[in-house]
Amino acid sequence: MAGPTSRRTVLGAAVAAAASAGSLTSLSGAAAAPPSSGRAKAPAPLIDNHFWSSYTDWRSGGAAGTKAVAGRRPGLVIAAPAGLTEYTDPHTGSRASWEYAAWTSPVHRSVPATEVIASWNAHTPAGTWLQVELGGTYSDGTRTPWFVMGRWAAGDGDIRRTSVDDQSDGRATIWTDTFSIDDAASGLRLTAYQLRLTLYRKPGTKLTPTVWRLGAMASDIPDRFSVPASVPAGPARELPVPRYSQNTHVGQYPEYDNGGEAWCSPTSSQMIIEYWGRRPSAADLAWVNPDFADPQVCHAARFTFDHQYEGCGNWPFNAAYAATYRDMNAVVTRLSSLTDLENLVGAGIPAITSQSFLKEELTGAGYGTAGHLMAVIGFTAGGDVIANDPASPGNAAVRRVYRRADWEKIWLRTKRYNASGKVVSGTGGVCYLYWPDQPTAAQRRALAGVGIR
Template structure:
């Protein structure tokens, strides 16, 4: 796995700016300085066509440490109403060929009448690779074809004639070449016996709420997990921001997270980069999508005070104590027992009080890290291969900074 990001003033100055300039401050980034031009965009989800001023920043070419079969981009940005960004990826194959510019997401923080609708883009392919919602993937990994390098392009948009601008603070991607495997090597417990104090929220108490944002319940595992970790770091929507939520609903901040992570093309709240981008809209909070190699990596993060949002799929019989099976689910890893078993806040619980679970280490590690599994019909399907979200302060504590750096996150 290779995770690389552009985050510092020196990083931004190495890229190619076309109408963008360095945004100085505690979190350096790029912003619109003098628009490069104007473009018309027809929003496929509202049908409205509008003109937007735009400017671009294109990264230097990043050569992957290991040629990749998959790449997932993620970003942190401020996008006031009436602004948005598009993130694109272009790569080079092992045989020297190049991909087209693939759209990895069109993102804005809000969804007012002044905004586009946050969206992934379907039907992107070149016969060798394709985009599945938020993930670039080589179509036939067994062919030996890989992606050896990539560059990212951020296009910043605003309403013509205004001085508003989005600001991009972090732009990066995780490339990986994870072997096909039904079983992963077991890790030995190491830094165990710590549990972080993380708020507990159930997705299930929201079943049937807001059909326009995928109807709550089992569809809201990702924003519910995100909200738990956002609040662990002391951030939370204001009462004014929550004023749109039905006052009869408990935990209105979970509804807010679902609305602001919703991908109008995917028609759900499970877009990985959109969840990370939502978390990073809170003051001085960073967020990335990456992969970890084992529970040993997760132990290091927990020991440093950083919880981990994990993505996994499993049969009911494969995770004792869960009581359900799933084709894809997010939960928050918040600690380890003295024996090394996993302590997780699992939002697929009947109520907030029931969210804390202890899962057997070996079972949890395997369902999270494997890339192949059999579903309930016995068909071979894919696993996530250790995908996770990491949310952490813009200025991490020294121990947190060291652990993140050791895991390739800076």
């Protein structure tokens, strides 16, 4: 079988132009290190997750026309527009006026980070959309401009959801959905950041986006070609996750990344969404050709599609799509080990993991890939990984068992050699986690164990 096509190919293109310079007057330098107590220091954390989601959270920071709303699911909405702006959609050429309001988070001092990936969960009714930006302070005290991390709407009737290319300040670059220090070996790190959320609506209406989760995963994963072998952490467990093959959709809707052969991410997302008992309605699917099997996968591809990247594998866009379903939450994060993943699965939370590998590196896959998403749904008694692999030839073949040692190497490493012997990137444990508003106590503990609250 030929390797699946995915958005996570090697990021080798040079940035065409630097983003315009800017500053964040509310950001300050990194906090001073605490005095030594004489005790041995614990290892510095490599991954930091921080999310704003409570009523108190939304009342903090800086509001310009937004307000916090209380209730079962606290959130942020437009109260009174801060102004009117024009936006020309680069993908349609359409120019329109939009009322807007903005919220700027408090400064979050994270682990000194080489990468940051934002996530958001929101309801954007027709006639509304949102933009998420990130700005921060480097370890030398200098500041970044505001970088756009995504322009997003659940639908595609008002704007085309999009990442923004050509953003760099000569020290860091935005690669589709990821803030990345250009030269990690230099020692430069991002030590603090803010997120700025701008909500848009059609002028003269009472419409508003509602955002109930906004945050980011910051990390400093060391360069590594391999990772130490881990020991299985628990008994066998397999979750009843539906099985869908992206290859069922080869050639369908080629306007969305050439069709199903590239739909590993939305196919994996749809499997996990349905595991939690959610799915699009018949009305939602009315646009899909009735002759196509599993139309909900076509739906997921359309509504995760990044019109700048021209693919369905934008990580935060997949999480935001999952959160459009009733009472769902979703984030992009990194896990540090297969043990973390076992604890989540053991609590009933599957994960969608991103990895790249040569054909010979993943026994039984039958293909190699520059980047691919799969749903991890269980572990065998011996600790091997049970995955729903959407690159399988059909739904019946989606369930796979992959060797533990193979999996932790291809998923957790940050560098590898490709077939030509060139060093290329790995994801260092990136995954999507989706869960409902009312998780069990065990699920809350498992999420808290990986820094998600």
